[in-house]
Amino acid sequence: MFLTICYLSSASDKLTIEDLESLMIEAKEFNNANNIRGVLIYSDQTFFQIIEGEYDKIKLLFEKILKDNRIGIMLSLRYWKESLSKQNIIDLIVDI
Numbered sequence: 001m002f003l004t005i006c007y008l009s010s011a012s013d014k015l016t017i018e019d020l021e022s023l024m025i026e027a028k029e030f031n032n033a034n035n036i037r038g039v040l041i042y043s044d045q046t047f048f049q050i051i052e053g054e055y056d057k058i059k060l061l062f063e064k065i066l067k068d069n070r071i072g073i074m075l076s077l078r079y080w081k082e083s084l085s086k087q088n089i090i091d092l093i094v095d096i
């Protein structure tokens, strides 16, 4: 079973380009190795992310992200979880 999570959150501090680059490298490496797909956007001290993959892996990853001290307030503008029978991140991107 697959799970998709989408959220908007503030960043705890103003992040430098170097901070963002190392976050992206860390995330990409882990996500690729674990067949996790997604989108991560940072602008004006705000993160927008979609992560999708195998249910337990996404659940564990999201728990880590919630505890990450680079995350400020989870704005939950649109935070949703859904059990899916297949990955459909491409459809989600098209829908946005």
Ligand SMILES: Cc1cc2nc3c(=O)[nH]c(=O)nc-3n(C[C@H](O)[C@H](O)[C@H](O)COP(=O)(O)O)c2cc1C
Residues within 6 Å of the ligand: 023, 026, 027, 028, 030, 031, 038, 040, 047, 049, 051, 061, 064, 065, 066, 068, 070, 071
């Ligand atoms: C906004 C945000 C998004 C993140 N997204 C991911 C991600 O998609 N994949 C990932 O492996 N880590 C991501 N991280 C980093 C994790 O929070 C965490 O630092 C990382 O999984 C390593 O945790 P560990 O040292 O406890 O294993 C993100 C962090 C932030 C602040």
